[in-house]
Amino acid sequence: MNSDYLIIGGGIMGLAVARSLRARHKDASITLIEKESGVAHHASGRNSGVLHAGFYYAADSLKAKFCRDGNKALRAYVAEHKLRINDCGKIVVAKNEKELEALRELYRRGQANGVTLKLIDEKDLAAIEPNARTAGQAIYSPTTAVVDPIEVCNTLKREMETHGVSILTGTAYEYRFGDNGIVAGGQRFEAGMIINCAGLYADRIARDFGFCRDYGIIPFKGVYLKYEGADTPAKPCIYPVPNLRNPFLGVHFSVTVDGTVKIGPTAIPAFWRENYRGVNGFSPRDMVEILGREAMMFALNADFRSLAMSEMKKYSKHYMAQQAALMVKHLDAKRFSTWMRPGIRAQLFDKRTLKLLHDFVVEGDAKSVHVLNAVSPAFTSSFPFAEWIVSRFAPDAR
Helix, strand or coil, X not given: CEEEEEEECCCHHXXXXXXXXXXXXXXXXXXXXXXXXXXXXXXXXXCCCEECCCCCCCCCCHHHHHHHHHHHHHHHHHHHCCCCEECCCEEEECCCHHHHHHHHHHHHHHHHCCCCCEEEEHHHHHHHCCCECCCCEEEEECCCEEECHHHHHHHHHHHHHHCCCEEECCCCEEEEECCCEEEECCEEEEXXXXXXXXXXXXXXXXXXXXXXXXXXXXXXXXXXEEECCCCCCCCCEEEECCCCCCCCCCCEEEECCCCCEEEEXXXXXXXXXXXXXXXXXXXXXXXXXXXXXXXXHHHHCHHHHHHHHHHHHHHCHHHHHHHHHCCECCCCHHHXXXXXXXXXXXXXXXXXXXXXXXXXXXXXXXXXXXXXXXXCCHHHHHHHXXXXXXXHHCCCCC
C-alpha cells in the first residue's frame, strides 16, 4: 500500500497530525495505522481529559506555547462538534508557607506565557470552592476544563475518515524495509513520509529509522481513585504545588465530564510498556529493557530514586487519600475506594544525562518524523503541536 503520508499510532497525536496534514495537503493520500481494534486504546483514552491552561511550563518551552494555544483550539473543536465539556476551572493550593514561592513561580510562568490566571487569597478561594484550603494564597485558572478524551478521539477518527484519511486498525508495526517502507499487520506499506506517533513504542520504531540514539522510554503507571458518593468534595479541579524538578503534578482532585470526582494519579515506574493489570500485555523483551533502564536510573539519579520510592507509597488507598486531604477542609477518605482504569505514560529520558525530559521531543528528516516525548499536556497541546510538526517537517506536498 502506497501513501504520501503514513502515520503510525491512533492516539490523539496521530489523529491530530492526520488532521493537520489534511488541512495543509488537501489532495494527499494519508494512511494511519493502529495496532489496536480502535483509536485511543492507550494513553490518549486513559488520561484525565483535563484541558490544561499552560502555566506549569517555562515560557520558552514547546509545552508552554502549545498548551496555551491547544486549550483554545480544543475548546473550539469541542464546541463545534457539540461534545461534552466540564468548565470547572482549576485551583492550585499551597499545603504550607514553604510552597508559596513555588506557587508564585507558577503564576509568573503563566503571566509570561499569556495565560489567564488569578493569584487569590483564602477569602477568594472560599468563594470559588469552600472546601479547599491553602496556606495564604492560591492560583485560580478559569480556562482549565475537562473533556471526555475517548469521545474527542473517536470524533476525530470519524472526521478524518470523512475527509479521505484511511485508518487501519488491528495493524501493528513490525519492521522497516527498503528506503521508506514498513511491514505492519502482515502488510507492506510505503510512503513519501512516515510519521511515528506510536507513544510507548515510539523509541523502538525510531531506532529502526536511525533516530532516538540518545533517548529511551520509561513507562510510568498512573491510576486514579474514584469517589463513591452523591456529594462532591470538590467542584473545580484542585491541584497541589508540584515538585518542579519532576515532570509530574502530584496527587490532585479532578472532575470528569459527568461530575465524578477522582484523586491521583500515581506515577509508578512500570515493568513493561503495557503493564496495566497483572500479566496482561507482558513482554519478556520489554521487561528486560525497561527494568535495565529503571535500575540504571535508580542507581545513578537521586531525583528518580526519590520519585520512585515516594510513588510506591501510592499503592495504598489510605496514603492517596491522606495526600488529597491536605488540600481540602473535609474529606471522607473511605469514599475513595475504587481504583479506576490505569494508564501508562511514555516518559522519555536522556541516556547521556540520566534525566527525565520535561519538554516535547521530536526528531526527523525528509523521510520520517518521530514524536518521542508526547507526555502531559500532550492531549491539550495536540492541535498546535501537530501543526508545528507538519509545518516543520512536511510543509510541501509529497
